Amino acid sequence: MARHLITSAIPYINGIKHLGNLIGSQLPADLYARQLRARGHEVLFLCATDEHGTPAELAAAKAGQPVDQFCATMHAVQAGLAAGFRLSFDHFGRSSSPQNRRLTQHFAGRLDAAGLIAEVNEKQVYSVADARFLPDRYIEGTCPNCGYDKARGDQCENCTKQLDPTDLINPRSAISGSTDLEVRATKHLYLRQSALRDQLRDWITTRVDWPILTTSIALKWLDDGDGLQDRGITRDLDWGVPVQKGDQPWPGMEGKVFYVWFDAPIEYIACAQEWADAGKGPETKKGWERWWRTDKGAGDVRYTQFMGKDNVPFHTLSFPVTIMGSAEPWKLVDYIKSFNYLTYDGGQFSTSQGRGVFMDQALEILPADYWRWWLLSHAPESSDSAFTWDNFQTSVNKDLADVLGNFVSRVTKFCRSKFGEAVPDGGAWGAREAALVAELTTRLAAYEACLDAIEVRKSAAELRAIWVAGNEYLQAAGPWVTVKTDAARAAMQTRLGLNLIRLYAVLSAPFIPDAARQMMDAMGCTDWTWPGDMAHALTLLQPGHAFAVPEVTFRKITDEERADWQVRFAGVRT
Numbered sequence: 001m002a003r004h005l006i007t008s009a010i011p012y013i014n015g016i017k018h019l020g021n022l023i024g025s026q027l028p029a030d031l032y033a034r035q036l037r038a039r040g041h042e043v044l045f046l047c048a049t050d051e052h053g054t055p056a057e058l059a060a061a062k063a064g065q066p067v068d069q070f071c072a073t074m075h076a077v078q079a080g081l082a083a084g085f086r087l088s089f090d091h092f093g094r095s096s097s098p099q100n101r102r103l104t105q106h107f108a109g110r111l112d113a114a115g116l117i118a119e120v121n122e123k124q125v126y127s128v129a130d131a132r133f134l135p136d137r138y139i140e141g142t143c144p145n146c147g148y149d150k151a152r153g154d155q156c157e158n159c160t161k162q163l164d165p166t167d168l169i170n171p172r173s174a175i176s177g178s179t180d181l182e183v184r185a186t187k188h189l190y191l192r193q194s195a196l197r198d199q200l201r202d203w204i205t206t207r208v209d210w211p212i213l214t215t216s217i218a219l220k221w222l223d224d225g226d227g228l229q230d231r232g233i234t235r236d237l238d239w240g241v242p243v244q245k246g247d248q249p250w251p252g253m254e255g256k257v258f259y260v261w262f263d264a265p266i267e268y269i270a271c272a273q274e275w276a277d278a279g280k281g282p283e284t285k286k287g288w289e290r291w292w293r294t295d296k297g298a299g300d301v302r303y304t305q306f307m308g309k310d311n312v313p314f315h316t317l318s319f320p321v322t323i324m325g326s327a328e329p330w331k332l333v334d335y336i337k338s339f340n341y342l343t344y345d346g347g348q349f350s351t352s353q354g355r356g357v358f359m360d361q362a363l364e365i366l367p368a369d370y371w372r373w374w375l376l377s378h379a380p381e382s383s384d385s386a387f388t389w390d391n392f393q394t395s396v397n398k399d400l401a402d403v404l405g406n407f408v409s410r411v412t413k414f415c416r417s418k419f420g421e422a423v424p425d426g427g428a429w430g431a432r433e434a435a436l437v438a439e440l441t442t443r444l445a446a447y448e449a450c451l452d453a454i455e456v457r458k459s460a461a462e463l464r465a466i467w468v469a470g471n472e473y474l475q476a477a478g479p480w481v482t483v484k485t486d487a488a489r490a491a492m493q494t495r496l497g498l499n500l501i502r503l504y505a506v507l508s509a510p511f512i513p514d515a516a517r518q519m520m521d522a523m524g525c526t527d528w529t530w531p532g533d534m535a536h537a538l539t540l541l542q543p544g545h546a547f548a549v550p551e552v553t554f555r556k557i558t559d560e561e562r563a564d565w566q567v568r569f570a571g572v573r574t
């Protein structure tokens, strides 16, 4: 048994996430955490909301709330949706926590002491009417290249040209529309990432087991063009972690905060501290350090991060610079699982444009397991994958209703009608049963290998094959025919079918936890032991053990529903 630290990329606070966000990190991380726990490993699974920065300030202003109150409200909303999707975080923290504030300031102090922080005087656009410096993307104007009149200060969306705010013709504040803009001098801290370029390359090129998607993105950022650039880690904002060197003031940086990208990944560490401080672990307050400090017991921890591909540069380069540059024994990530994008009906899911299906809407129309199954079995691993309502309906109806749900229904209803609601006695396994045990033994090993490798789609395919094997057995054995001539043999076949339901509950729980619980409850069983010896696992429910016929485990999505949802989710969310 090993100890596994698992983090999902932390979602930004300013809205409800869509299904593309969900399958891009939180949901596969949950699958990984659940299957490891089920197989007896010690797991700490953490996620949080990413709360600082200008978009949160602007969303709060739009909602007419102080930003701290807005974030508290949205954190509760996101936590509720995470619970709705059965995401089994040990703690769902907040990057605005006091723990993260202290740790962020601590790391900045350590990096400065190591000579990895540069103070840079620069000029930035200041909006007099808004009384604030404007980040590049909050300056709008006419593109000098194509004439588009809503080009942003960092890029023209129309012609994709990279811009500098001073390139824009007739620049204005995207917040207030004011043209009363000035260029003012300000000072910022830069993280000297370039100084650790060789150290990063040595580290990344020895991660030979990482997915190509992860290492290729990392190496591109490391070496393309002029190579890895130093990055500003401070901003002229009110909402954020105040700039300090540890617990000491930082002369010349008064009134500034750390840039959100610097403090957000540090929340992975702070979140463990929040978890311990909240008394959730069986540990002392310092107990979180055994997950994060290699000098305090984290030497045997395997740390796995989950994220969408857009987050890879921060996790392979910037955050490791923070960790390595601190010269303290913090745990570095062991494995990064990154994902491509899920597309929606031929286009992009988009939070800003409200396009696609969002987590709250999804749960309004179907239970979490339907979404979990479709999303995980179609995870965008080797390439982008496409959500369409046709595909969703087909997969759910075939895999969940026809294969798994139908098996559970047939076995339990047949048993009730012929033998009553208890596991029937009599008969003994023959060649067909031995063949099934052998097949399931092989398939279980394949399933476990895919789960260990975090091959999400392949894991789903292996699980489905395990369900299919039971169906094929039942079809070939045909207890509803056998019972007419050999009641004892039919009882044996039915007994095996009931044991298969329990086995399916255990093996399916990482994917579809609610249905798994329903199946286990129907079997009147609380033994969630992951199967070791297959023959043993298929004889756990002994003759005479009472069970119940469950309500329909999975219902089919009708053509009318599919057509209705296609129309309802075709436009943009308002």
Ligand SMILES: [Zn+2]
Binding pocket: 143, 144, 145, 146, 147, 148, 151, 156, 157, 158, 159, 160, 161
């Ligand atoms: Zn343009």
